Amino acid sequence: MRRLTGYPIRTLFVWFSALVLFWLGACSPWPAAWNTGIAIAVVLADCIALIVVTRRIRAQLAASRQVLASIDGALQSLPGDTRRNTPLVLSVGEPTGVLTQAFGTDVVQITDTAIWVRVDEPTRLKHIADALKRWRDGQGPDAVAYLVDADSAVDDAASTASTRHWRTAVDEASRAVGYALPVCVAIYAGEAGIGSRAGPEACPWFGVSGALPPDRQALADQVANTACAHGRWVASEDRLRWANRVTRLDASARWAAETVLPALADGGRGARPINLAGFGLTMAPGHPSSASLVGRYAVAITGLALSAPSGMRTRLPLPDALLRGIALQPIRRASPRALAHAFVGLAAAFCAAAVASAWQNRGLVTRVQSNMARYQAIPAARDAARLDTLATIKHDRDELERYARMGVPPRLGLGFYRAGALLPSVNTLIASYQPPPPPPSMIELDALSLFNSGSAVLNPGSNRVMFGTLEMIKSHPNKRVLVAGHTDSVGKPASNQKLSEARAASVRDWLADTSGIAPSHFAIQGYGDTRPKASNDTDAGRAANRRVEITLIPDCRDEQTTDSPPGQSACSFE
Structure with missing residues (x-):
């Protein structure tokens, strides 16, 4: 299996911590006790962050190891550029229902149109999406296909809760890969008259891919109109069966537009809008049930009587047709973004060092000038006070001479050092001191x-x-x-x-x-x-x-x- 590469967050944590520690040690204007305390806090925070990130990376590897191994095994016989030129779609839905009927026991399915990856748990979606982006060298998954078995949904609250769980998972996966993942909603409606081995010609997809109308009712109408238009190519002896199929398709499309799509759109506060890029339906071998949500909906609007509940038992086709309007994702390598973040951190550290240097240079100049002014304001009769202030000025002189001889330290450097020009004035002031005349004997x-x-x-x-x-x-x-x-x-x-x-x-x-x-x-x-x-x-x-x-x-x-x-x-x- 190929080695995963991605955003070097741990390296950046260490880099930012090193910049902060350098600033505290070389540029900070704060007392040494403060700098030491802040440095200890930074080191502890960095260690905690590294532990958390390491655990997250290990969890991601554990969640995506099986998927990546299956993909590598399936692509061994394919050309090397298949990884980037073939759409990679994450397929989600009920793991014991529609996903099993579409994938069987496989984790990966490769069709003429795309590479389909099965994801059974919402909590694993973000890890697998991020791992696949690393596996494709910065090119993330091209879409997420939400597969819905319309005849298996019998409880409205449970169906809505499941859809919202997957919607939250898609939002987290989009944050993990750095862009809004396109979402295709594929609805499977059962029909007893379709053979178990019927091909795509017998069960075509009806829907929209790419730019979807914002109105959900208009979207359902467009799907129904597409199915009706397809009826012109049906043989005359099959027109009645096709009319019943169009009725079922229309009912299923309207049910999905009124229940599934609103649950996907409602991400709660702070969630980014869903990027709905495909919506389609197909009739699959099975028996429609009047006990299902879509069955009850169809009976309510059409009056058609349905048979007793019976789930689908045959292999469901994957919605290849819904990917036609979805473009391949561009390559988003992590290294340029990481280098940009590292440079931003370096620039911020330089700005903080420049501000600290300017502040401390101002303080140094003000201190030296204040000591000189205080000495000059003391009358000659107060010789003891003059000598105390003169000792302080000599200490300032020694400090300025040390900087002139050994170089300006980083905390005063960066082009802001101005105290060197005060050295001649300080030396002149020290040389001008005259002790008072001795007292009369x-x-x-x-x-x-x-x-x-x-x-x-x-x-x-x-x-x-x-x-x-x-x-x-x-x-x-x-x-x-x-x-x-x-x-x-x-x-x-x-x-x-x-x-x-x-x-x-x-x-x-x-x-x-x-x-x-x-x-x-x-x-x-x-x-x-x-x-x-x-x-x-x-x-x-x-x-x-x-x-x-x-x-x-x-x-x-x-x-x-x-x-x-x-x-x-x-x-x-x-």
Whole structure:
């Protein structure tokens, strides 16, 4: 048996999944956790789809294996092009009735007109139709022949339900092969006067093939008119028998037009319209029954009495004549359609990658420009904030230099990368940074502006003098503060020493209270008259020596050793 080829749906599932995974890994603007979760979901969905499709393909092979083996065996002695040049028709109907009478035990019948394939179950029709399309290298079945034994139908509900089941099966088969399968309705009416071996000449088909009139009543009239016209060629001694046959044909045609065709046309919501391409009747050897649906219908409209029920027992002819107006189906290979779908998937993935790249490039440019603008908006006095923003800008600079050196990654590529033009501006901005001037090592306060002579109590209004000192302390929170008092040489050295210490303590207390900084952040020292900065022999010199010095020093408490003197609160005050 030939190897089946068809639409590579499993390959396309893997292809689409690979495109999605590549996009998630190389182009996605989403967080890594999202990409990982989506990738896992895609892989699981792909595995489930592959399992479902594989099971469906196996079911299709199981349903069509016998049919394809029979076709191969029947065509072995025929020319090789018979597969494409001979109409292939799927024959459906009641498996224990009309199909058995038309095919016997065979699955395939080959006539001078077509290859007829028997399908017993509606659920197998779509699988066999798709398998035959693969077997014919993309040329699907040319028609579906619905064979109806008019005299075997005795229950209207059961007959309508059976017709609708086959109509649903035809719709599913049409979806499987990708086009609306032409449907021929063949009605067999029994007649006792026909011999069991009568040929096509004795039992001709009367009907329409190709373009059918939309009105069902007009279709029945056309069949009856065709039968009447055929009566002109009947011998005179057979005219009476032929008149009875025309009456039976007319009744059967009208019954089929009012019951069978509406059931075929009613596909329900979502079903495509039936492609009715043939309708015909023939008289076959048998005994018409008054208990059948068509018998009761004929009695009602003609008044003819019929015999007791008796089913057909001879081989029924296949409706070759109904295929004359149906053209062969063109070849519809699956590979061009699959390649087109694969290209559409690739184009969609490229568009998604381009959109993601444009989005991320816009975000990169906006981020770099925003960092530069934020840095330029920070005043020079806030050096710590400027340094933090400058570190972010240096990180941006390193990223841009890496892209310039090693190439732009796929998530930023595709011709949308524009951040490279920002690199010179970023380098210029980084190079323009100037650290603030170092803080003054010491602020000197005139003691006369703070205290009265010989007093350690701050004068009212002296706080105006110390506000500059307070700002300096607040702008350097990582520095400790040493407050040192000095006096001139007037008076006893011991008194001068105590006065200098008291004045330093008063300044320390004011600074701590006003700034909210803990007093432990300060250290005090009194030097008395031991460190004059000018000569004490003159009034100007003595005035210069009466001072309070405030110095910022590193906080090195963590660096103190066990050898540090008890009570020492700073590294060194020498």
